[in-house]
Amino acid sequence: MAIAVVTIIYSFFGMGGTGQFFGFEVNIWLYRLIWLGLFFLVLRDYLKMPK
Helix, strand or coil: CHHHHHHHHHHHHCCCCEEEECCEEEEHHHHHHHHHHHHHHHHHHHHHCCC
């Protein structure tokens, strides 16, 4: 989750109009949306874990 948050924040300051995702250049907003989706998937699985 931390990697996703850092990547999203970094994309606002250190990247141009595109981002690299699995070797493909994608629109920066799609790149951020993909990372946000990954963040929520990991968060959901984390919250489902038994305490």
